[in-house]
Amino acid sequence: MKKAVLQAWALSVGATSGYAGGLDRSGQGVNILFEEGSVVQARIGYAMPDVSGELAGFDSGDITENFTTPALAYKRALNDKLDFAIIYDQPFGADVSYAAAYPLSSNLVPGGRTDVLRADANIDAITALLRYKIGNGFSAIGGIGGQRLESEVAVPAALGYQIEQSAETDFGYVVGVAWERPEIAARVALTYNSKITHDVSQTESFNPIAGAGTGAVATVETNSEIETPQSIDLDFQTGVAPRTLVFGSARWVDWPQTVYAPPTYVGITGKNLVDYDSPNWTFTLGVGRQFTDQFAGAFTVGYEPSTDDTFSDLGPTDGFWSVGVGGTYTIDKAEISGGIRYTDIGDATSNNGAEFSGNSAWAIGLQVTYALN
Numbered sequence: 001m002k003k004a005v006l007q008a009w010a011l012s013v014g015a016t017s018g019y020a021g022g023l024d025r026s027g028q029g030v031n032i033l034f035e036e037g038s039v040v041q042a043r044i045g046y047a048m049p050d051v052s053g054e055l056a057g058f059d060s061g062d063i064t065e066n067f068t069t070p071a072l073a074y075k076r077a078l079n080d081k082l083d084f085a086i087i088y089d090q091p092f093g094a095d096v097s098y099a100a101a102y103p104l105s106s107n108l109v110p111g112g113r114t115d116v117l118r119a120d121a122n123i124d125a126i127t128a129l130l131r132y133k134i135g136n137g138f139s140a141i142g143g144i145g146g147q148r149l150e151s152e153v154a155v156p157a158a159l160g161y162q163i164e165q166s167a168e169t170d171f172g173y174v175v176g177v178a179w180e181r182p183e184i185a186a187r188v189a190l191t192y193n194s195k196i197t198h199d200v201s202q203t204e205s206f207n208p209i210a211g212a213g214t215g216a217v218a219t220v221e222t223n224s225e226i227e228t229p230q231s232i233d234l235d236f237q238t239g240v241a242p243r244t245l246v247f248g249s250a251r252w253v254d255w256p257q258t259v260y261a262p263p264t265y266v267g268i269t270g271k272n273l274v275d276y277d278s279p280n281w282t283f284t285l286g287v288g289r290q291f292t293d294q295f296a297g298a299f300t301v302g303y304e305p306s307t308d309d310t311f312s313d314l315g316p317t318d319g320f321w322s323v324g325v326g327g328t329y330t331i332d333k334a335e336i337s338g339g340i341r342y343t344d345i346g347d348a349t350s351n352n353g354a355e356f357s358g359n360s361a362w363a364i365g366l367q368v369t370y371a372l373n
Contacts (some may be wrong), residue, residue: 011028013339023315024253024282026089028193028231030176033085033131033336035308038076038372045365047219051314053356061099063316064361069093078371083131091147092228096122096314104306104313104352107156111215112207112371115162119314121151123228129174141176141191147228149198153314160207160217165200172196183240195257197231197326199223204264220264228278229257249297251282271351277309280319288373297327306346316356319346333371340364 030040041227049064075085098105105116129143150167176191203217231254237247255276265273306319326339333345347361 007124023092023094024251025067026071026091026125027087027095027249027251028091028125028127028233029235030085030087030129030174030189030191030233031235032073032075032087034131034178034180034187034189035075035369037370038367039074040372041071041073041075041367041369043073043365043367045071045363046180047361047363049343049345049359049361051356051359051361052186053350053354055103055352055354057352058102059099060356061103062234063096063098067095067096067098081133083133085129085131087125087127087129089127090123091127092121092123093126094119094151094314098289099210102366104155104157107160107207109159109207109209109212110282111211111213112160113156113215113217115154115156115160116260117155117157117313119151119153121309123151124148127174132176134221137180139178139180140193141174141178143174144171145174145193145196146159146171147196147198148228149200149228153273155265155269155273156215158183158206158265159209161204161265161268162206162263163202163204163262163273166203168198168200170196170198170349185237185245187238188234188236191235193231194252198226198228202262204262206264206268217311222263224260224262226260227257231253245288246285246286247288248285252279254279274312274314276311278307280307286324290303294330295327298325300324300341302341302343304346310349310351313350313354314355316348316350317345317359318348320344335369337367337369339366 002161031224046068051064052062053060064160069090071089073087077083084148096119100116123145127143127145131139131141133139136253145372146169148167148169151165153163155161156331172194174193178189180187201223204222208216232252236277237245241244259270259272269314280305284300284302286298288298290296302322304319322341322343324341328335328337341363344363347353
């Protein structure tokens, strides 16, 4: 019962590309470690956010592009005590593009290049995990995670500024503990993902005022440090009636660790390109039921409280609430899951005074889990 219900939960919460923290996409889950035996799992989520705002009477347009969140995982039971898993996902990302008429999309340098305020950031991660069953329902979790980061940003209002960052791969670690009581389908798991520090090289370019009217472009090769943030995840579940589970999670992400301050951009504007004032919490709660031997379903609600901070124009959202539904159908050794989620995205004020409100996102997901034994 619990396995199929939790597959349905995964699709109503995780595989549907959450909008937690604006950049937080996969949730860095480790639930595959608790699958029985050895399995492979493939998942794809597709999110359709709609985020817009206004600055000085100018409409930003819908700044967010639709995006996919793929994930692949393999879990093997090495023996009665030890499990191994390897997971590929995209834990963080951004894809933002503003309207050409938006004030920050305008280059005021005569003869300077034209563009729009935009950002494209991609982080691919591979995490290798071990779970050791200590006894009495307790287990320890540990592993190593590698992240590959690359990004490209344009801020035309800052002298036609653009930056292209070379791909950089760096590593962190995962540790955790879990407790299970299978006879009542109870489990609590606490995991910690370390921050990962990326020392990146990049190309910064802009239109110097001295070259106004000539279209001159100054290019500088520089270096910066970026940290993807540390996080803590608490996941729980318990049976409350025959064939019925209650489950939930709490996730804390230390976003103030993420600061991107390319030296040329800071010299032009006196500001960081990306930074955050506060960490954020994301909560989910749901109920799942095994309706037949082949079909299980789940319903979830999610909540991220607003911080009332101001945000970069490259990520102007503050909190959310969501509802999701998912279902899993079992065929022999395969479990096929699908889910849909609606998110009401919180209003936000950008560092430049733009107001973003009335925003939302839809997301869908598909997941297949296949037992190898």
